[in-house]
Amino acid sequence: MIREVKAKTVLQKSKLPESPYCLNPYIGCTHACSYCYARFMRRFTGHQEPWGLFVDAKVNTPDVLSKQLARNTIHGPVLIGSVCDAYQPLEKRYELTRASIQQFVSKGINFSVLTKSSLVLRDIDLLRQGAGFCSVGISLSTLDDSIRRKFEPGTCSVQKRLHALEQLHKEGIRTYLFIGPILPLITNIEAIVAVASQFVDEVWGEALNLRCGNRNDVAQSYAACNLPDEWDKLTRSPKYWRSVAAELENACCRAEVPLVGFYEH
Numbered sequence: 001m002i003r004e005v006k007a008k009t010v011l012q013k014s015k016l017p018e019s020p021y022c023l024n025p026y027i028g029c030t031h032a033c034s035y036c037y038a039r040f041m042r043r044f045t046g047h048q049e050p051w052g053l054f055v056d057a058k059v060n061t062p063d064v065l066s067k068q069l070a071r072n073t074i075h076g077p078v079l080i081g082s083v084c085d086a087y088q089p090l091e092k093r094y095e096l097t098r099a100s101i102q103q104f105v106s107k108g109i110n111f112s113v114l115t116k117s118s119l120v121l122r123d124i125d126l127l128r129q130g131a132g133f134c135s136v137g138i139s140l141s142t143l144d145d146s147i148r149r150k151f152e153p154g155t156c157s158v159q160k161r162l163h164a165l166e167q168l169h170k171e172g173i174r175t176y177l178f179i180g181p182i183l184p185l186i187t188n189i190e191a192i193v194a195v196a197s198q199f200v201d202e203v204w205g206e207a208l209n210l211r212c213g214n215r216n217d218v219a220q221s222y223a224a225c226n227l228p229d230e231w232d233k234l235t236r237s238p239k240y241w242r243s244v245a246a247e248l249e250n251a252c253c254r255a256e257v258p259l260v261g262f263y264e265h
Contacts, residue, residue: 001049002090007058010100011068011078017261019079019112023065025096026084027056031116031154034217035181037209038083051217052154055090062099069103076110076133087117089154098123105130114139114178116152118160120168127173135174137204138165140192141183150224151183165199175199180206180263182244184234185227189244190251197255205248206263207241 005027014022027041032052039051047054058064068074080086086097097113104111105126113120114137120127127134138161142148145157169175177200179192193203210218215232222231234240245262252259 001047001054003054003056004059005056006060007064009068010058010061010064011072011074014079014082016079016082019077019082021074021076021078022082023061023078023080023086023100024082024084025058025061025080025086025094025100026088026090027058028052028054029084029088029154030055030090031085031088031152033116033152033155034221035151035183035208035214037212037214039214040212041083051214055088057090057094058096059094061096062103065100065103069107069109074109076104078104078109078111080111080113081115085115085117086113087115087119089117089119091117091119092122098126101126101130101134104134108133110134112137116155116161118156118164121164124168124171124173127168128171131172131174135176135201136168137176137178138162138196139178139180140196141179141181141187143188143191143195144186147186147225151218151221162196162199165196169199169201174201176202176204176260178204178206179248180204181208182206182248183208184231184240185222186225186231189247193248193251193255193257197252197257200257202258202260203248203252204260204262205245207244207265208235209265210235211265 110133112135
């Protein structure tokens with residue numbers, strides 16, 4: 001279900017350590033990732049559909065953002081897409097993310113976009129203009145497209161994401177690799193860093209977050225991959241996540257790319 005809604009505000013203060021502000025032009029996401037933590041947004045919308053089958057497009061985003069920026073001095077950084085993917089397929093139609101980026105670029109406001117979509121390349125002209133104060137991150141949990149389809153059925157291929165990183169990097173736009181969520185028994189940190197490191201300026205990592213009502217969906221994705229139930233035990237093990245953090249740090253060290261942070265839950 002796609003619904004057009006009007007927002008009162010679109011630029012929100014954030015508790016994220018690296019981004020004091022966030023902007024989400026959409027509520028919900030047709031990428032339908034089984035592990036998505038943002039499904040908690042459903043309780044604010046009245047939607048009863050399963051996660052991944054509804055999106056509210058905040059169609060007045062450009063006007064509201066313009067008014068907010070006129071009233072307030074914002075230096076950023078602003079994270080575009082903290083609880084949605086701002087480049088999910090509907091962005092082709094609505095261009096709400098593009099309109100927001102235009103305003104940030106025109107005012108020189110520091111911003112970052114985190115996405116799983118190669119659609120970000122559509123806006124490379126704007127991102128090039130903001131190259132001194134913007135960054136683009138691409139999320140990867142696996143290099144195996146058959147597994148990707150089980151966990152992220154609505155996303156673009158791994159190869160398209162790697163191509164997006166390469167093209168953005170060639171244009172002089174700051175890029176980062178976001179390895180997340182890290183899926184026990186699946187995510188090959190060493191391989192992902194090795195493949196993407198030449199196209200990124202830094203790396204971030206995030207542990208799988210199962211505190212948002214997504215455990216059953218994640219379990220179904222694991223079962224579809226014919227993987228043992230050990231993954232669930234590992235997610236509850238501090239020792240396991242310490243080993244993941246060490247693996248991430250070592251992989252980045254070998255690839256000579258900075259590791260900025262690793263989020264645990």
